[in-house]
Amino acid sequence: MAVPTIVRERTPQLVVLAVILALNGIISPGFFSIEIQNDRLYGSLIDVLNRGAPVTLLAIGMTLVIATKGIDLSVGAVMAIVGAVAASLITSGYSLPATLAGSLFVGLACGVWNGALVALLDIQPIIATLILMVAGRGIAQLITEGVILTFNDKPELIFVGSGSFLNLPMPVIIWIIVAILAILVVRRSALGLLIEAIGVNRRASTLSGVNSRVILLAVYAASGLCSAIAGVIAAADIKGADANNAGLWLEMDAILAVVIGGTSLLGGRFSLVGSLMGAMIIQSLNTGILLAGFPPEFNLIIKAAIILIILIVQSPASQAAMANFRANRQTVAVKTESREHAAR
Amino acid sequence: MKNSKYLPLLATFVVFVLAYIICVSVFPNMLSTRVAGNLLTDNAFLGITAVGMTFVILSGGIDLSVGSVIAFTGVFLSVILRDTSIHPLVAFAMVLVLTTAFGAAMGGVIFFLEMPPFIVTLAGMFLARGISYLLTTDSVPINHPFYSTLQDIYFLMPGGGRLTLIAIIMLVVFAVGIVIAQRTRFGTYVYALGGNLTSAQLMGVPVAKTTIGIYALSGFLAGLSGIVFSLYTSAGYSLAAVGVELDAIAAVVIGGTLLTGGYGFVAGTFLGICIQGLIQTYIVFDGTLSSWWTKIVIGLLLFGFIALQRGLMWMSERSARNMRHASAAQPSSA
Numbered sequence: 142m143a144v145p146t147i148v149r150e151r152t153p154q155l156v157v158l159a160v161i162l163a164l165n166g167i168i169s170p171g172f173f174s175i176e177i178q179n180d181r182l183y184g185s186l187i188d189v190l191n192r193g194a195p196v197t198l199l200a201i202g203m204t205l206v207i208a209t210k211g212i213d214l215s216v217g218a219v220m221a222i223v224g225a226v227a228a229s230l231i232t233s234g235y236s237l238p239a240t241l242a243g244s245l246f247v248g249l250a251c252g253v254w255n256g257a258l259v260a261l262l263d264i265q266p267i268i269a270t271l272i273l274m275v276a277g278r279g280i281a282q283l284i285t286e287g288v289i290l291t292f293n294d295k296p297e298l299i300f301v302g303s304g305s306f307l308n309l310p311m312p313v314i315i316w317i318i319v320a321i322l323a324i325l326v327v328r329r330s331a332l333g334l335l336i337e338a339i340g341v342n343r344r345a346s347t348l349s350g351v352n353s354r355v356i357l358l359a360v361y362a363a364s365g366l367c368s369a370i371a372g373v374i375a376a377a378d379i380k381g382a383d384a385n386n387a388g389l390w391l392e393m394d395a396i397l398a399v400v401i402g403g404t405s406l407l408g409g410r411f412s413l414v415g416s417l418m419g420a421m422i423i424q425s426l427n428t429g430i431l432l433a434g435f436p437p438e439f440n441l442i443i444k445a446a447i448i449l450i451i452l453i454v455q456s457p458a459s460q461a462a463m464a465n466f467r468a469n470r471q472t473v474a475v476k477t478e479s480r481e482h483a484a485r
Numbered sequence: 486m487k488n489s490k491y492l493p494l495l496a497t498f499v500v501f502v503l504a505y506i507i508c509v510s511v512f513p514n515m516l517s518t519r520v521a522g523n524l525l526t527d528n529a530f531l532g533i534t535a536v537g538m539t540f541v542i543l544s545g546g547i548d549l550s551v552g553s554v555i556a557f558t559g560v561f562l563s564v565i566l567r568d569t570s571i572h573p574l575v576a577f578a579m580v581l582v583l584t585t586a587f588g589a590a591m592g593g594v595i596f597f598l599e600m601p602p603f604i605v606t607l608a609g610m611f612l613a614r615g616i617s618y619l620l621t622t623d624s625v626p627i628n629h630p631f632y633s634t635l636q637d638i639y640f641l642m643p644g645g646g647r648l649t650l651i652a653i654i655m656l657v658v659f660a661v662g663i664v665i666a667q668r669t670r671f672g673t674y675v676y677a678l679g680g681n682l683t684s685a686q687l688m689g690v691p692v693a694k695t696t697i698g699i700y701a702l703s704g705f706l707a708g709l710s711g712i713v714f715s716l717y718t719s720a721g722y723s724l725a726a727v728g729v730e731l732d733a734i735a736a737v738v739i740g741g742t743l744l745t746g747g748y749g750f751v752a753g754t755f756l757g758i759c760i761q762g763l764i765q766t767y768i769v770f771d772g773t774l775s776s777w778w779t780k781i782v783i784g785l786l787l788f789g790f791i792a793l794q795r796g797l798m799w800m801s802e803r804s805a806r807n808m809r810h811a812s813a814a815q816p817s818s819a
Contacts, residue, residue: 212603262795267547267603268744272791275731276784282777384777393607406604438618438723441611448608449594456598 154402154418161422162186165429172432181305185428187313193424194312195220195371195388199395200402200416201316201323202252202364207399209360210340210408211259211266216368216395218277219251220388223372225281227298228290228382237297245369251277252365253358260357274392281384291381302377312374319370323363324413333411336360340408397444398423400451490748493741496793497756500739500786504763512770518646524762525652530555530714531732532655532758536662537706538733539754543666544699545679545746546602550591550609551707552729553617554584556722558711560617563625563721573631581708587613588704592697602700610730617723624722627715635716651713658706662751675699679746732783736761739786743794760786 165185166172175184199216206213227244235243251273258269292298304311327333338346339353347353371391376382400406401422402415423444430439453459509516525532534551541548558580565576591609595602638650666672674695677685686692715721740757742749764782768774 258791262792264791264795265744268738268791271731271734272784272787275735275787276781279777279780279784282775283781287775287777393611396604396607400604406601436618436622438615438622441615441618445608445612445615448604448611452594452598452600452605452608456600458597458599 151403151412151415151418154415154422157401158418158422158425161425161429165425165432168429169432177308181310182308185432187310189421189424189428190313191310192428193420194316195375195391196394196398196423197316197417197420198319198367198371198374199364199391200398200420201320201413202367203392203395204399204402204404204411204413204416205323205327205336205360206266206364207396207404207406208336208340208408208411209357210343211357211360212270212396212406213255213361213364214267214270214392215251215255215273215277216364216371217388217390217392218274218281219248219365219368220372220375220391221278221281221382221384222251222284223248223369224376224382224387225284225290225384227373227376228292229284231292231295231298232290240298241301241373244373245366248365248369248372249362250365251368252362255365256358256361259361260354278384281382281387285382285384287384289381289383293380298373298377299380300377302374302380312378315370315374319367320413320417327413332356337409337411340411394423395420397448401447492797493743493748493790493794494750494753494756496790497739497741497753497760501756501760501763504760508763508767508770512767515766515770518642518644520646520766522642522646522648522652524759524766525655526647526649526717527765528758528762529649529651529655530710530717530726531729531736531761532755533658533713534703534707534710534729535733535736535754535758536658536751537703537710538730539662539737539740539742539749539751540666540675540699541602541703542734542737542742542744543679543746543749544675544696545682546595546696546699547606547734548588548591548609548700548703548707549603549606549730550587550613551703551710551733552726553610553613554587554704554707555711555714555726555729556724557613557617557620558584558708559715559718559721559725560620560625560723561721562712562715563627564620566627566629567625573629577712580712581705584708584711585701585705588707589697589701591704592700595700596693596696606700614723620723621721622723624720626720628719632716632719636719651716654709654713658709659751659755666751671695671698676747679743679748681747732761735783735787739783739790741790744791 162172169185172185175182175186177183199220203213203216223244226247227240230240230243231237255266255270255273258264258272259266262269301311301315306314327336335346335351335356338349338351339356343353368388372388375387396406398419399411399416401419402412402417403419404411404415426443427437427440430437430443505515514520534555538548538551561580561583562573562576565571565579566573571579587609591602591605594600595605598605635650640648640653642648666675674685674690677688677690678692678695678699682692711726714726718725736757737749737754738744738757739760740749740753740755742753761779761783764779765776768776768778
């Protein structure tokens with residue numbers, strides 16, 4: 142009874158994460174060792190937390206979007222745009238606060254654009270965000286003028302990607318803060334409930350007084366903001382803005398993290414904690430495959446297999462079959478019980 | 486209703502003609518069969534896979550796996566031709582069987598597990614790309630003599646333009662696609678599925694067979710597109726054709742097909758491919774513009790066409806409501 146609800150609800154994810162981490166520990170014996178060098182924690186576990194930062198941030202925004210029965214395909218492209226904006230602002234002499242403010246504003250604007258298409262023009266989310274996904278990398282290259290903008294001489298921005306605070310790498314601190322803020326906002330207010338209501342039935346929730354347009358707009362704006370933070374971290378990490386490769390395919394990883402975390406693509410109930418675990422599962426897999434000496438190409442096949450398993454578990458058809466199976470067993474149990482009664 | 490059905494196609498045609506006029510007025514040389522021939526050759530693989538995508542989108546689905554399948558086909562062909570003495574034609578047949586079965590399997594998962602096509606084909610995209618990585622991560626050249634024979638086949642158009650074999654294949658695929666969509670039972674079923682799944686089911690459309698058939702067709706055409714792509718590049722590379730699925734979807738939407746399914750034409754997709762090709766050709770002719778403008782302009786066109794579709798739907802909804810009001814008012818006045 143002492144087991145908190147959150148642990149009980151997320152048992153499958155916790156088990157998977159533990160199994161993968163244990164496998165990693167078997168493959169490379171030093172996996173769990175953590176040491177402090179130069180006032181910063183080092184070790185494979187810290188590396189998982191650190192490398193997983195962009196996907197984790199994207200997954201936070203993506204969870205909220207998917208909970209409204211939507212999807213945001215543009216997050217990778219927004220990361221590229223924001224990285225380009227951050228690099229060009231800092232190299233043209235703006236201070237760090239101004240650069241960060243400018244970058245986050247651009248990400249927010251991208252999110253509001255997506256949200257406006259979905260909420261105001263009633264365009265299907267997958268199509269609405271496809272526009273920015275296609276055009277986004279072009280826009281990013283327009284900002285960087287086709288080159289990889291580097292900022293090796295700007296330690297203040299690089300600090301965001303590779304610095305450390307309280308012995309923890311900055312990206313880890315940032316994603317933990319964003320996650321806590323997001324969970325507090327949606328779960329300590331009615332907002333989370335309203336988001337789920339829209340995901341289950343937008344028309345019904347609109348009719349019962351939920352301002353679905355504003356909430357949809359806010360959800361996509363939040364996703365844009367999360368992508369912006371991820372974009373700044375990714376750019377600061379490589380000390381430059383790469384319009385072609387920043388955030389490439391990360392939208393797929395983010396969606397996968399959300400789905401692994403137990404949020405259904407059909408909208409409705411969502412779990413931010415689950416998505417965070419999903420992101421960590423993906424990152425531990427990536428790290429494990431590298432540690433095992435397999436080529437990183439194995440990643441894709443393993444991800445495909447994971448999606449397939451989740452599809453089978455989540456699909457309405459197999460869930461109906463499961464429910465049927467359980468009901469049958471119960472009736473059988475009842476019958477045998479009554480037969481025993483009759484025998485007595 | 487009849488008119489609004491053709492309006493997106495008409496809009497695409499107007500955009501195409503306008504774009505061509507702008508191009509020719511800036512660069513008079515673009516009005517030649519040479520440019521037209523190159524445009525068709527350069528976009529042949531995209532056009533072929535876009536035909537499959539049109540069927541998928543008409544049925545209300547989406548297929549994200551086509552780019553990976555194209556890459557897989559190229560890698561498979563190059564590895565087989567390098568390591569064995571199998572004739573390319575036999576290899577073509579083998580790979581087409583594989584990709585068709587792959588598409589059919591995705592269609593089966595979509596229908597029997599009742600899952601969104603988006604996530605199923607996403608898994609297919611990872612799987613196909615992963616398998617081609619496993620075959621080889623190098624770019625493998627193809628220098629089979631049969632390939633050079635195929636590459637040398639062309640039809641000389643008046644004006645010196647060359648209509649290459651792969652461009653001819655694309656035109657044939659479009660012609661066959663138009664016939665399938667408009668003149669066969671399967672085509673009618675596809676439109677019915679996209680219009681309304683439940684009523685299609687109630688009317689007796691074999692939903693399982695049609696869904697599997699649609700994705701099998703898309704897989705087959707992606708395989709054919711991969712063969713054409715390997716003829717075009719003379720190599721197989723597992724990182725090739727990244728993002729082709731987006732270009733194909735964009736061509737379908739710019740071609741006036743409704744993304745919710747049910748409305749659209751294969752011929753429109755051909756115009757969509759031509760518009761994308763024109764933008765690329767313009768950028769090449771200009772020389773100072775960078776290639777990223779292609780993406781931005783395509784993004785703008787996508788937005789324009791999606792907004793147009795929304796506008797049309799609003800208008801038809803409003804006129805339907807007005808008609809209902811009018812018919813409700815009539816009995817009292819009569």
